[in-house]
Amino acid sequence: MCRTLRLAAGLMLAALSPAGAAEHARLLSDYSHRAWTAAQGAPAQIQAITQTRDGWLWLSTPTGLYRFDGLNFERRDRVGGQALRSTIVLPLYTAPDGALWVGYRFGGASVFKDGQVRHYGAADGFPPGATYSFSRAPDGAMWVTTAGGLAWLNGGRWQRIGADSGFDPGAKSIWQVLFDRDGTQWVSSDRAVYYRRQGDSRYRIASPADIRLSSLAAAPDGTVWASNGSDANYRMSQQAPAAGRPARPALPGSGMWFDRAGTMWLLSENRVERMLPDVFPDPRQRITQEQGLSGMNPQTFFEDREGNVWIGTVSGLDLFRPNRVRPLPSHLEIATPALYPGRDGKVRLSNGSTGSWLMDAGGRRYDSSPHAFRSAATGRDGRPALGTAEGIWLPEAGGSGAMIPSPPAALKDQMAPRALAQDGGGDWWASYVNLGIYRHHDGGWSRVDYPGLPAARVLSMLADRRDRIWIGYPDNRIAVIERGAASMVGAAQGLRIGNVLTMVERNGHLWIAGELGAALYDGRRFIPLQLADGHELRGISGLVETAGGELWLHGHDGAFRIAAEQLGQFLRTGAAVGYELLDKDDGVSGGIQPTGPFPSMVEAGDGTLWLSGLGGAATIAPGPTARDTTPPLVEIRAVSSNGKAYPVAGPLALPPGANNLQIGFSALGLSMPDKLAFRYRLEGVDSEWQQAGGRREAFYTNLGPGSYRFQVIAANKDGVWNTGGATLAVTIAPTFTQSLWFKVICLLVLAALAVLAWRWRLAQMARLIEARHVERLSERERIARALHDTFLQEAQGTILMMQLAMEQVPATLPARAAMERGIGYIEQALVEGRDEVRGLRSPLRDDETLAQSLDRFGQRLAAGLSASFRLEQKGAPYALPVITGDEVFSIGREAICNAFRHARASEIVVELEYGAEQLTLLVRDNGQGIAADTLAQGGRSGHWGLVGMRERAARVGATVEVGNHGEGGAFVRLTLPAMYASA
Template sequence: MAVLLPARAAAGPPADYTHTAWGSLQGAPVDVLKFAQGPDGWLWITTATGLYRYDGVRFERSDSVHGQRLYSTNVLGLLAARDGALWVGYRLGGVTVLRPDGARTYMEADGLPGGAVFHIAEGPDGTVWVAARDGVARLRPGHERFEPQGAAVGLPARRMFQILFARDGTQWVAAQGGAFFRRPGAVRFTQAWPRTTLMAMAEGPDDTIWASDDKGRYYRLHTTEPAQAPRPEYTASGMHFDRAGQMWLLQPDAVERVGAPPAQRLTLQNGLSGALPQTFFQDREGSIWIGTSAGLDRLRPNRLRALATPRHFDHPGMIAGPDGTVWVGDYAGHVAAYTADGNARPLLRSGFAAAHRAPDGTYWIGDDQALHRRTADGAWQTIASPEGLRGLDPQALLQADDGALWASFSGGGLFRLQGGRWTRDGGLAGFPAALAMVMARGADGTVWMGHARNQVSLVGRDGRVRRLDARHGLRLGTVLALTPDGATMWAGGEAGTALYRDGRFLALHGGGGETFRGVSGIVRLAGGDLWLHGADGIYRIGADALARWMRDPAQPVAFERFGALDGLRGHASQLRPLPSLVLAPDGQLWFATGSAIALLDPARIPRNPLPPPVLIRELTAAGRHYPLAGPAVTLAQGADTLQIGFTALSLAMPERVRLRYRLEGVDHGWQEAVGRREAFYTNLAPGTYRFHVIAANEDGLWNDAGAVLDIRIPPTFVQTPWFVVLLALGGAALLFAAYALRMRHVTRRLAERMQERMHERLAERSRIARSLHDTLLQAVQGLIMSFHAHVRQLPPGTRERERLDLALDRADRLLVEGRDQIMDLRASAPPPDLAEALREFAAGLAEPGAHAFEMTVTGLRQPLRPQVSEEIQAIAREALCNAARYAQAERIVLEVDYGSAAFTLRVRDDGRGLDAAVAQAGGRPGHWGLVGMRERAAAIGASLRMASGPGQGTALEVTLPAALAYGIEEHGRAAQPASWGTEQHHASAHEWDQSQRG
């Protein structure tokens, strides 16, 4: 940072601009030729190597504007038109106009003069004028071609340098042949005086038109021939006037501000970016821009105005004077009365370590040699310091209501002067040992003293001393300021600021953790505003905000800060002289730092009335950059990360621009962009989002409309609702499959356990059957045979023989029935395969008889449900037994069909068949075979059909649906081929009888 320094020490004006310089080290363009600023706020810069733009934060080279490329990078002429179009002229000829909806380049074929385009200007009616090497041309609104302006309108043919539209409507053209003007309504141009080559023009605040020749000499232009030949009045490479009418001259090695106030010079030695300042521009916020051969410079008007003095102060002290001035002194030994414009009137040859103005108009000023007292009549009196304290600086002075002077000396202690006599501690007891830094008089006449080490002492009118410290809420460290405010007292210190009210100190705190530390100057204005000067700058707390805080001290107080960016150099004094803030009689605030004094009129604080334009600059999603050609953009499928760049076009004080953004649907509230101009988002779901960014300038003026961008993220297939539905269905299918597999496993295991238990039970029955056969039946048969042997010894025909034969017949029948029951018991324990079990059973029936037996198994053999298997076997056995015993059949056929839709069992014979009456009745009276078969079939859900007739044999068929027959087993175990083919078995009755009787 640098400020304009006075050209001559005696006539230096206040340094009311803050200077910033950029060069190639800061990434700025060099050899800057022209500036322009459009309605959108961008600062455009032309150089011989390209077009640049600046948003207040960074410089960007722009080979294209609004997506349209420039014709050449060697640019010279530049115009930001009122309609937002940007006109760029090229050093080697041609002009391009760039708009958001397209661009067009004009060449000689379009009526444009050839050669370098030196200047582009816009007329009051919107006509664009171009001054080029080969002439002047205009492009009227709505026209497609430029119209050359030459001899036909009174202009020379070549070397046209500048076009100027004066405030009175006169059009001026600077050319190789001189300066030419045309009044409003006139057709032709007239040459002005002096009549020499003129290259650059400027209009002064008094409507004077100035122009320079090729040697840099500036003349006043005359529309009529003057009585005396015009003489040059200034020598410079450029002349310009700011909006306040102040003249600025560009020199080969400096920028000079001339007129009132006196001249200032910004040079290479005090910070100018480079030699050959060659262009001047004032932006819409009031900052002045200078382009040099090595960079560019900005001069921003300060809010605070430095007091103009011929030298730097050495720790100045201040006190308001009686005549509208402010008395200022420092360690150098001179005290003077200053006015706000910097005029000074010497007062006293003395240092300035402490000062005090008493209510009776008496002034006290002290240094390390003595104290100086000025009475109301203007007379000065010197008073020696207490004995032994010469050489020690007074720290604080205060005249009490009784006329006595309290004085604190650094390293010497506290004294009271009354009647020409110094008394240590005023003869009172109870003062802290720490140095009294500041003193103030309370509304009731109490003398307040702020000490180091977080202590305050009060001396009442009764002479009693009372002390305040942390027990009373005091947490300021060293007390640096005491300012009465009615019945209350403000206190500032190295650790903060507090208000003493109702016996306690209330700490003042602001938003963002602000503590208002190091405050050594406090002023409460009549309107209620509170001003503080501390270690971190100057604070303004508005009356309304302060009133709210006083009602609720627990809440942070709203405040405004002024610091180096506003022109404050240094910080408030933390030792002496104190206070560092004084209210001048004219209402201005004076702030003292280590080497300067700054002024601010609280009633007329310079403000920036322009809310910053906001722009969304770029968008990157998932590593891909998207051009922003409109208010909406559609990203690639699956994009889930966003990086959005934005900016606010405020050039005066970009450091204090505030930016807030929000992505609707993601952010619940506004996000503050601190120290960055980008927003980042990750893990975004597909959908439509709206990104909104707003900004405020340094004065808190918000652009609430901001900039908006709609962002659409299309979903990939896996992110669509259909995929979710398919995923849900797939999950349900997997769960169902898992459930089905589990149920099949459980059912199979249950069936296996039931099968195992059934086989265990049937095995036990077989064991019992074998035991009965091998024991009881054999014993009974042996007994019957024994009785037969004895019966044969009786004579035939006797009554005893007949009775015994009848009993033996009955025993044989019982034996046969017992044997049948045992056969049934053994048959109930078949092998695991149903067909195999029936085959064995049928073979046993065929052995004692003379019939033949055939068995056929078809389909894929698979196990039946346990209950089904048992009932089917029972039905089959009953049918086979009936066919073998009663049908007198020669051939019996058993068919088993493991069908995919149903299980079928058939028993057929070629025997005598059943009587019609018996078949219709469902069996012979007293016999329950057919009835039992029907009941067993009904129990398992099977259908039973029987066909029979006298001499036609009998056929019985049992059919059971597959779902009832096989259950889940039909999809479980691998089915086996039915009998691995077709089985046939023939047996003779004799063989069966022999096996049974053996």
């Protein structure tokens, strides 16, 4: 209570003090602030805020009920599919069972839960008039206040509180019910504030009375506060009001709330203030519209489950998210201060020009000194050494200390050293811009000029445990001074960090960090530190390995935390590490000055990490950040195709001709909506997840008809994925030309065209073959005529002449015998010539079919031999091309002749079948069969019958099969495909 009184008194004094008012005109530094106004889609005059179990933030306004996901405001006339009784809503409340309570400006209330709704009105005993608030008692009972009464829900009916219980505000409005930490019930009204102790049945009037008091708030110390809604907050008392004494407000403001940590928040007409009980006045803890507040008259307060504070104004909505990084008070006006850690949790800071001082994490100064420093190091005795324009200052408690003057060349220009180190012998090493490196030995300075040292600017120095001096240069170069000799390490040993900005030795590990990353030196080579997701480390000018095994790096993107287990894995295997990044959204403001001072991060004696940047100094409590383990709720919010919007509820059926799809989606991310990550895929199109990053739309073009399934998943700011996400089934109906029937018809048409083309090609080939056959036959007949008309006639005439001459030669003369032999030779040649002529002409008679010619030939042989002959014809005969007919007849004649000559059969049968697919000629007998070796060799040695048959068949596209029957006898089967059998 005393502390609250001191706070109130201080606040009143600060409010009356012009200087205090000026100091308060600053943004909050412990919170990141964001405001939404009409320009960002926010509704005006937000009157109540609540958060449902699924994470949505709900806002009541005079224009309706809104739902907010951290990025988009969505007006809702339904909750869970159930309609509101009215769009003009006032109070909101989320019950422990997840139910959402909504009160209406014109009376009544609704309760929405699990897709169901229960409406309450006069028939249920609900008090009349505008509904103002809902409250839950410690026993679980629900209370409501309205313009016409106070009631609690008993079963399914509301029980009104009347004058018989001591509660008699008359016709005045009842504003709010509050239960304090002792269970006492407080009720505010236009007439007075009433209270009823736990277990009592009657209400009493609290002090002060006869004042219009609306909102109530309970402080952690048990104090109950009431506000008049405009400019005053009163401390309530259970003592009877004193007669004749006007009430005096304890604090200004139009409203008061306490967050979960017990910190007071004050709302006034033009500002929001956060009142720290132990630090007053705190110039950081006020924000006005000039500093970014969304509007005037902040009128409602809500703290969500992540600790974010939401405040509604007449013009919009404000978010205050607690920062992990705490900037030091901005009135210190130090940009990029030099840092040196103390042992007791304090850190010495310097602006580099006017002085330095010790400071704690709360911003309080200690032990101020006129010596400003740009560089710092720890001596071998554990004492600090600070590089100033006068030299190396060795401070002591109480502001005293010793000064080692700089070299004359540096003192001339008042140049402070940019890097310091002390070797094992107690000598100090200092580097100066454009002057090089100096060493202080036996009271004097000498310039360090080892062979091989670069003539470049020194960026950092380190004295390690082995008494080596490490000197960092630009372009991956490090000089190592050991036992009076210098050697260079860097790119040849795997260093790839560019400018060497800082070097740290801790826990037996030597770390090197710089412009392009960080690396660990294992004594032989540099092992690069790489992040598991490929994020680049840029401008690392501060590096701390904590006693707890964490690794922190400060660079252009913010502060990287690598957990102890990740660091241990890197030390063992060199594997890439997972990390946590604290950036501008966590309070890391400003960039890194590339010219120093370095390092830009140090660890204080109590483990607190201090950062230095262009925005000043800030602190971080080490250890992991509390992670949000709740997967974000994902929703598909909009669907359109071919420029037309469609509802997103249920399966989506698109009309024929639709060929594109645009899908908008979102997820809940109240704290950091910009850090939500999305992945999506359209099954039927995407084989892998598409990485959307923070983009909240998906586009697909050139889609064909069919069934698809769209799925989107999201991760919150801490990388926790909702793997179920949201899905939408999409069906695109085909046009007639895309339908299955059309495809079948096209397939049938193509098949018909293919058949027609095939038949046309067959006919074309048949005509070509026939033309070639006719040409060959004509040529053969021409040759036959020429032989008959020339050679045979001449040979016959020659024989007649020789016979006449021979008759004139006596038979006793030897010449007659020679002439007889010559005439015999000529007659033999004549016979052979006639045979050749017969071979050139077709063996088929023009007046016979193929069957008739084969039958005539077989019957003629059977007439003089013992075997019988029979020909069987099947199918309707069709004409064969001339050459083809000749070859088929010749093959059949050869087969019949062989059967009569070699089979020793009693029966020879010829089967001629005219089929649709092929013509088959089969010659079989019941004789002795063909020897196996003959079949294997394709014929008997010196005999060409079987060979000739196969050659003839090949010329017309047919095949010949020769073999033996299982029951005895041989067969010859000729098969001629229909494509070659057509005339």
